[in-house]
Amino acid sequence: MKIIRTPRRYAPSLLTALLLLFSTFAGGTETGKKPYLDITQKLLKKGLTEEGAFVILKKITSLGHRLTASPQAAAAVELMKQEMEDLNLDNVHLEPTRVQRWVRGKEEAVLISRMFGISPLTVCAIGGSVPTLEKGVTARVIEVFSMDELRKLGDQVNGKIVFFNRPMDPTMMETFRAYGRAADQRVNGASEASSFGARAALVRSLTTRFDDVPHTGLMQYAPGIKKIPAACISTMGAEYLSSCLKEDPDLRVNLKLSCASRGSVISYNVIGQITGCEKPEEIILVGGHLDSWDKGTGAHDDGAGCVHALEALRLIKECGLNPKRTIRAVMFMDEEFGGTGGRDYARAPQREHERHLAAIESDRGGFLPLWMGVGGDENTFERLKKWEYLFKPLNMIGIRRGGGGVDIGPLAEHGTVLMGLIPDCQSYFDLHHSDNDVLAAVHPRELELGAVACAVWCYVLAQEGLTP
């Protein structure tokens, strides 16, 4: 629903004329002790009445998943470029990045064979895995909860399937930290297991949810190690397999995967901006990644981040704000499958003529925004913390240390201060990299508040810069 209000008209008195004059001398912000508060209210009102972020997210997710190098990812690049052109952004263009193509294949199956019969588990290949032979890998299973445990077992895993079953710690309030502590199993588990002669790896999905949905993600094969297939099973499946192993340690599992690597293709980062009217070469970047995993439609990860950025620029532009420095939206390609988009952006020859003061990444979903995370040194952080009051009208807690991400990380080489939108993270891993990550899991109002937070922050940084 779009609510349009007609502005009240009145004859300016001498007092209002003086106030207007003062506001012009105050740098076009506003009078009073709290600069930018009126502008924040204006951005918030526009955002909440128009919900533009959700409209664009609907278009992106309607393309399906956007796995790096897939035809849908290419379509998403065209779509976002068109959206930027429709918004009349400046300097809309694509910058190339070479990306790896990996396809899941049709066959993904795990069967547990026991004395009393056969039980299937839901499963998905981990991104980058090699396939199994057509008949699959059939072997005994050995369950481990840590890399140390695996190393202690050593040659005992030879010829077996290693089952990594360490859960994400549900007691950690910072779910991203719990994820970080459990992700080694998915990323490096296959290589570690292979170094002791294992034939395949099965990994408990990285989620705090107990359900039957497997979650994918990236893995890496260590150089010189035999590549073995690797797949994730759901948390329910992992508990079930674990209980079966207690009853029958000799049970066999058959794993079939038909995924494949298909070389590389050229894809693109999508870029558009509002060019600064006083210091155009100084840039405040806001962005997310346009690629997703091939489970679900990447609505939260990271369609939300892309539309946060695009909607932030729309709000600024359509509120008639004219930033001193350039505010640039970048939809990065290939965050999930290697991070080439972020690296190529930072190293592109155009960057030599630009100065990225700050880069804000939104890659933590479209949930209720709580914090703006700010990196950089302590002095910069303390200086920027004075703007914390601007997040109060959005019901956010404020500004804290943190921020950054895979896409903007390489800009740190240029001295850019890395920042990030930090929404509530309690349910993010319910859907991360899984079939649950779809538009229906995104709340339009929460998504829009994230976009407003980005708009406010980009505008203030563009007006004030980061140095005193």
Ligand SMILES: [Zn+2]
């Ligand atoms: Zn992401």
